[in-house]
Amino acid sequence: MKSIPKFSHRACLAGIAAVGISVSVSAAAQGAQEPVKNSYLPVTDSETFAAIHSRMVAAKPDIMKRQMDLLQERYDLSDRPASGVVMDRAKPVQEGVRVKLPQGVTWNQLAGQMPDQIRDQGTFPKGFLPLPHANHPEGGMVFPKSELDELNRQEARDLTRFDLDFDIPERFLAEFPPAIYLTTRPDLGDVSQGKLITIENFYDVFSGILNPKQLEGLRLLLTPFPQQQFNQTNDRRSDKPSRGVACFDCHTNGGTNGAFHLVGDIRPQEFRHRIETPALRGVNIQRLFGSQRALKTVEDFTEFEQRAAYFDGDPVIATKKGVNVLERGSQVHFMAEFQEILDFPPAPKLMWDGKLDPKLATPAELHGQEVFFNKGRCAECHSGPYFTDNLMHDLHAERFYKQHMENGMMMARDGAIKTFPLRGIKDTPPYLHDGRLLTLDDTVEYFNLVLGTKLTEQEKKDLVAFMRAL
Ligand code: HEC
Ligand code: HEC
Numbered sequence: 001m002k003s004i005p006k007f008s009h010r011a012c013l014a015g016i017a018a019v020g021i022s023v024s025v026s027a028a029a030q031g032a033q034e035p036v037k038n039s040y041l042p043v044t045d046s047e048t049f050a051a052i053h054s055r056m057v058a059a060k061p062d063i064m065k066r067q068m069d070l071l072q073e074r075y076d077l078s079d080r081p082a083s084g085v086v087m088d089r090a091k092p093v094q095e096g097v098r099v100k101l102p103q104g105v106t107w108n109q110l111a112g113q114m115p116d117q118i119r120d121q122g123t124f125p126k127g128f129l130p131l132p133h134a135n136h137p138e139g140g141m142v143f144p145k146s147e148l149d150e151l152n153r154q155e156a157r158d159l160t161r162f163d164l165d166f167d168i169p170e171r172f173l174a175e176f177p178p179a180i181y182l183t184t185r186p187d188l189g190d191v192s193q194g195k196l197i198t199i200e201n202f203y204d205v206f207s208g209i210l211n212p213k214q215l216e217g218l219r220l221l222l223t224p225f226p227q228q229q230f231n232q233t234n235d236r237r238s239d240k241p242s243r244g245v246a247c248f249d250c251h252t253n254g255g256t257n258g259a260f261h262l263v264g265d266i267r268p269q270e271f272r273h274r275i276e277t278p279a280l281r282g283v284n285i286q287r288l289f290g291s292q293r294a295l296k297t298v299e300d301f302t303e304f305e306q307r308a309a310y311f312d313g314d315p316v317i318a319t320k321k322g323v324n325v326l327e328r329g330s331q332v333h334f335m336a337e338f339q340e341i342l343d344f345p346p347a348p349k350l351m352w353d354g355k356l357d358p359k360l361a362t363p364a365e366l367h368g369q370e371v372f373f374n375k376g377r378c379a380e381c382h383s384g385p386y387f388t389d390n391l392m393h394d395l396h397a398e399r400f401y402k403q404h405m406e407n408g409m410m411m412a413r414d415g416a417i418k419t420f421p422l423r424g425i426k427d428t429p430p431y432l433h434d435g436r437l438l439t440l441d442d443t444v445e446y447f448n449l450v451l452g453t454k455l456t457e458q459e460k461k462d463l464v465a466f467m468r469a470l
Contacts, residue, residue: 039267041317049234056163056237067134067167070407074127075099075438077169085468087427088190088345091175093468094429097445098172098438099127107445111454115399124400128446129411131436133274134167136408139262139312140229140237141245142166146176147257150196151249159230159249161237168258172438174279174428178255181343183284185209189346192253198222199246214341217334221247225324227310233321244324247305247335250277254342256428260435264313265293270410276435278420279428284340287390288418291433294392298336303328344386344423349469354385356469368466371459377451378463387422387470395450426468440464 071077081092101107102123110118110125118124133139143159144166151157170176179190180197191209195201199222206215223246226232230242250259256279262272275291288294289301303326311318326332349360356369372378383389398413405411417433431437437446444460447453455463 039314041312041314043316043320045234052234053162053239060163060165063135063163064165064167066407067132070132071167073100074125074129077172077438079171081171082468085426087175088179089175089194092171093426094171094439095441095464096439097441099125099442099445101125107448111449111452118400119402122402127436127442128397128449129401129406129436130409130414131274131434132407132409133260133262134164136262136272136274137269138163139269139272140164141227141250141259141261143249143259144168144170144173144176144257146170147196147249147252147259150177151198154196154198154200157224157243158238158240159242159245160239161229162239163237166258168430168435168438172430173258174252174256176252176257178253178279178427179345180253180255181281181345182209183341183343186343186346197248197253199224210338213334214338217336217338220326220331220335221251221338224249225306225310226322228312228317228321231321235321245310247302251280254339255279255281258430258435261309262312263292264309264311270405270408271412272409273414274409274434276430276433279424280339281342282344282386282421282423283342285386286388286421288392291417291420292392292415294418298339299328299332302326302335302339303332344421345427347423347470350385352385354387356466361469362465364462364465365469367459368462368464371455371463372466375459376447376453376455376463378447381419382422385423387425388419390419392416392418397450400449422467422470425470440467443467 075098076096077098080094080096082095085093085095087093097107102125105123110123134142140161142161142164148158148160151159177192177194177196180192182188182191185191188209191205193205195205197205199219202218202222203215206218210218224244225246226244229237230244232241236242248254250257256277258276260274260276263275266272273292283289283298288296289298295301295304306326307318307323308315311321311323326335349356349365351357356365358366361369372382379387381389381391381393394416395414401411403410403412426440429438431440431443437443441460441464444455444463448455448460
């Protein structure tokens with residue numbers, strides 16, 4: 001192994017999913033030659049499954065330790081539920097700012113400094129930096145344990161990876177399973193019956209509530225299809241050959257379970273963003289899909305997700321692993337129609353204009369609303385009844401830090417990201433496209449610093465109270 005020193009080079013030799021590696025095998029072996037730039041994954045198997053398996057199982061403890069050390073360094077991961085605030089059914093909402101401050105500075109001191117001063121001192125809180133994948137050089141889909149266990153129980157389908165575990169503690173994820181609200185039947189409230197909807201139970205739960213076209217769309221959203229890490233070739237990350245993944249393995253019940261992978265569009269590997277699954281609730285009122293890709297319809301995203309994102313944007317490897325090409329008229333449209341009736345959760349305190357009903361809201365929530373629309377400047381992007389302008393914005397957070405590597409990921413600029421809607425926002429932690437912020441309190445400190453709004457402690461607190469009411 002001497003001639004192939006870095007992890008990513010070994011990954012390349014193994015014929016696995018680390019993509020965008022800039023050094024070819026022969027150049028690595030010869031050492032001195034000019035690196036050959038390359039966008040493709042290796043197609044030939046150059047190592048047996050048993051060899052890949054034992055090598056990666058052996059490497060896993062160190063890799064997970066490296067990632068958990070990074071999370072510990074960045075965040076306070078302790079269990080501190082907010083009293084009296086729960087998600088759809090009963091899961092407590094975690095409270096407090098969880099991003100750790102560097103030694104010797106306070107949030108107010110930072111908010112009073114110029115971005116280049118913070119950059120030069122290196123005092124930008126690390127939790128505000130891009131979040132690396134649990135193993136960034138390797139990437140791929142990773143699912144939380146609650147999802148793995150329930151899929152195993154219902155479908156005997158195991159999405160456990162032998163090389164990696166999920167990293168963020170489950171108390172910072174959405175409730176599992178989340179409720180399902182339908183725009184077509186608001187009278188019914190949550191139609192999930194508290195179950196994880198799978199291919200096993202969807203018919204009993206939804207026949208008589210959906211039309212046949214939506215029902216067929218839902219069936220397809222629950223049907224597993226081959227993907228980069230879960231497929232029937234030897235180039236996979238499950239112990240046994242796998243039937244693949246379903247859309248709702250991540251978009252659980254049309255919401256999210258926090259599953260993550262790397263965005264398919266960027267090369268080389270270290271520049272790719274970790275992306276955390278967004279809820280599909282309310283896609284009907286949105287106009288841009290994907291945090292950066294900005295596809296224009298749910299139909300397009302549905303088609304793209306399975307054909308391209310499942311395979312890191314590489315159609316060559318997709319063919320090898322058995323990509324399922326969806327037919328646009330009879331399948332993609334049906335799947336999109338079901339997604340487009342997934343509603344945001346009810347917000348009983350909001351009126352038709354998306355403003356709080358003063359008869360129902362608390363003084364703290366009303367004050368938070370005032371800050372959101374004025375001094376906090378939030379509504380300049382989070383506008384209208386769903387709190388999104390349906391645009392993308394570049395927040396230029398890189399003004400505060402120098403580009404550098406952490407755990408195999410380049411802490412580079414994010415670029416323009418879509419304004420995610422804030423309806424039902426307390427139900428879908430963690431926050432931002434990569435899930436780098438664990439609580440709503442964190443998002444307030446983040447925007448206060450990035451926007452330079454200099455909010456007081458009371459204003460920050462009340463802004464959190466307001467967002468919990470949306
Ligand atoms: C690994 C889990 C995973 C699976 C499986 C998955 N998605 Fe996604 N989905 C994501 C992530 C992560 C994003 C965010 C993409 C981005 O930021 O570019 C996303 C984004 C979306 C969006 C856009 C949402 C928005 O707010 O912009 C739609 C629509 C969508 N997925 C539908 C699907 C469909 C349909 C399938 C099945 C064909 C599917 N997804 C399978 C994780 C997943
Ligand atoms: C310049 C436009 C802009 C302003 C002003 C703005 N936001 Fe955002 N907001 C965004 C964008 C863009 C994202 C997505 C960023 C990402 O995912 O990296 C976002 C994401 C969020 C999220 C996380 C959404 C999710 O689903 O993960 C929250 C919460 C939020 N903003 C709250 C606020 C608050 C509170 C304020 C005011 C203090 C504010 N925003 C001001 C553009 C803005």
